[in-house]
Structure formats: C-alpha cells, structure tokens
Amino acid sequence: MREFVFALEYDPGTNPVADVLEANPETTVRSLACHVTSESLWRVDHATGSQAGIEALESAYREPTYCADCLVRDDCGADCETQLLDRSSDELVVYTYWDRTDVCTSVPHLALEYLGEGLLFETYREGRRYRWRIVLGRDAPVGDFFDALGDEVGECAGMEILRLTDLDPDREDDDADKSLPAEQRAALQAAVEYGYYETPRRTDLSELAEKLDVPRSTLSYRLRRAEATLATAFVADDSLEYDETLAVGR
Structure with a gap:
C-alpha cells in the first residue's frame, strides 16, 4: 500500500468554504469519514474555530449551490443533503450526501475511476488550502x-x-511530526530556520509571515496549533516513560 498526499489551493470566489476559512484563519476542517460510489458521495467533517468562523462555515455549507467536493464550477444539478450532527460555539460536525448527475465529478470519484476500489480518504482544510491523503x-x-x-x-x-x-x-518517524498538517509543519520549520525561537529572536512574527507570504494571523494560528500538538505529545511520552519506570520497579 502507498499514500498519496496532495493539496488544492482554491482561488477567491471559487469555493464558499475556502472563502470562509481564508477569512477565519483560526477555523479548520478535518474529515471524520469520506465514502464514494460511482453514483454518490457522503462524508462527515469536524470543524473547530472561533464562534464567528463556525457560524460562517455553517452558512457556507447550507448554500443551495454548494455541493461538497463537486468540482463542477457551474450548477451541476445535484441534490445535496446537509445535516448538522453536532454544534457548539467553537465546533461543528456536518454530514453531507449527494447523488451524482451526468456532469458531476469530484476528487473521490476521479480516484475511484483511476485508482480503483478499496481507497481510504483523509482531508484537512485550512484557509484556501484543501489537503487530501489517499491510501x-x-x-x-x-x-x-x-x-x-x-x-x-x-x-x-x-x-x-x-x-x-x-x-x-516499521518506519520510525516521530508520531507528533506525522500528526502535524503540512502547513503547520512548514510554519514550524520556517520559524526555526529564521530564528523565531532564538533568544533574542532574529525575526518577529510579522517578518516571518512576510517571508512565507501568509497573513500574520494565519501564521500565528498555525504555530500555536503545532506547538500545542508537540507539547501534548511530549507530555504523553513523558508520562508513558514514567509509567514504564514504575512497572519495571515493581
């Protein structure tokens, strides 16, 4: 088995969800499930972010012309069903389903056509970037x-x-590093490379954002999320070592 990871970067005005995520950089969407047949597609997504971002995202999902993952730029005529499975001020779990028309296509449908059955899909959305991982x-x-x-x-x-x-x-990769989305990992690597974490700092957040050509708020959010993931993994590993030490000492 192999994994193929790629990203789409939507232009402004071409995808309502991408527009919302660009305007609300603290809001992200990760897939919980994604299933495709030759005639249909359904998926469940989990969004986290600010209250304003979640509200705007809910409105985007409910747009009559929005059909999750359909790549047809004009109205494809598909009947798309959207249901909220869970909702709070900073989280949203949404289910979407649509039956394919003669003109409909999507990443999963193309994958099914060219790559065959038995595929596993995983997606992550941040800003205009839509990252796909296919096993x-x-x-x-x-x-x-x-x-x-x-x-x-x-x-x-x-x-x-x-x-x-x-x-x-059997590959011995760092689990925390694997769990970081590519955008967060790139931000963290650039921050280290340009001396953002040095004392005193060789570059500040605004300068780093300019070098990476991303909004300052987006870079700040990516670094905070990456730092939180690494810190959580570190504490978990430290606790595991402590438990193993106690077990050996018994």
Missing part, C-alpha cells in the same frame, strides 16, 4: 489520476503534490 494500492496509476484531476480543476485552484510514499508500519 491506495501499490500499482495504482497516480500520474493518470493527477492529470485527470488537473483537467477537472482547471483554473479555479492550484495543485501541489506533497508526497507519494510506501506505507511502512
């Missing part, structure tokens, strides 16, 4: 799939391949 067979024609996706996306979004690697259960 697929070793011999699946990834190049053909990505070319077809480029034809469907057209000029409404940029495309970037992040990695194509074998799934290796």
Whole structure:
C-alpha cells in the first residue's frame, strides 16, 4: 500500500468554504469519514474555530449551490443533503450526501475511476488550502489520476503534490511530526530556520509571515496549533516513560 498526499489551493470566489476559512484563519476542517460510489458521495467533517468562523462555515455549507467536493464550477444539478450532527460555539460536525448527475465529478470519484476500489480518504482544510491523503494500492496509476484531476480543476485552484510514499508500519518517524498538517509543519520549520525561537529572536512574527507570504494571523494560528500538538505529545511520552519506570520497579 502507498499514500498519496496532495493539496488544492482554491482561488477567491471559487469555493464558499475556502472563502470562509481564508477569512477565519483560526477555523479548520478535518474529515471524520469520506465514502464514494460511482453514483454518490457522503462524508462527515469536524470543524473547530472561533464562534464567528463556525457560524460562517455553517452558512457556507447550507448554500443551495454548494455541493461538497463537486468540482463542477457551474450548477451541476445535484441534490445535496446537509445535516448538522453536532454544534457548539467553537465546533461543528456536518454530514453531507449527494447523488451524482451526468456532469458531476469530484476528487473521490476521479480516484475511484483511476485508482480503483478499496481507497481510504483523509482531508484537512485550512484557509484556501484543501489537503487530501489517499491510501491506495501499490500499482495504482497516480500520474493518470493527477492529470485527470488537473483537467477537472482547471483554473479555479492550484495543485501541489506533497508526497507519494510506501506505507511502512516499521518506519520510525516521530508520531507528533506525522500528526502535524503540512502547513503547520512548514510554519514550524520556517520559524526555526529564521530564528523565531532564538533568544533574542532574529525575526518577529510579522517578518516571518512576510517571508512565507501568509497573513500574520494565519501564521500565528498555525504555530500555536503545532506547538500545542508537540507539547501534548511530549507530555504523553513523558508520562508513558514514567509509567514504564514504575512497572519495571515493581
């Protein structure tokens, strides 16, 4: 098995969810489930963020013309069902389902067509960036799939391949680093490279944001999320070592 990770970067006005996330950089969306057949698609997503961001995101999901993941820029005619499964001031769990029309297509539908059945999908959205991770067979024609996706996306979004690697259960990677989205990992790496964490700092947050060509608020949020993930992983590992020490001493 292999994993293929790539990202779409939506242009302004081409995707209502991307527009909301760009305007609310503290709000992100992560998939809980994503399933596709040749005739339909359904998924469950978990959003976290500010109250204003969650409210705007809910409105975007409820737009009559919005159909989750459909790449057709004009009205495709699909009947899209949207249901809120859970809602609080800073969280939203939403279910979406739609039946495919003759003109409908999507990342999962193209993947099913070119990469075959038995695929696993995972997505993460932040700002205009929509990252996809697909677990697929070793011999699946990834190049053909990505070319077809480029034809469907057209000029409404940029495309970037992040990695194509074998799934290796024995690979000794840092678990905390693997759990960081690519955007947060890149922000953290740049912060270290440019001396943001040095004392005294060689660069401040505004300068770093300018170097990375991202809004200051977006960079600040990415660094905070990355730092929180690493700190939580560190404390968990430290607690595990402490428990193992106690067990050995018994």
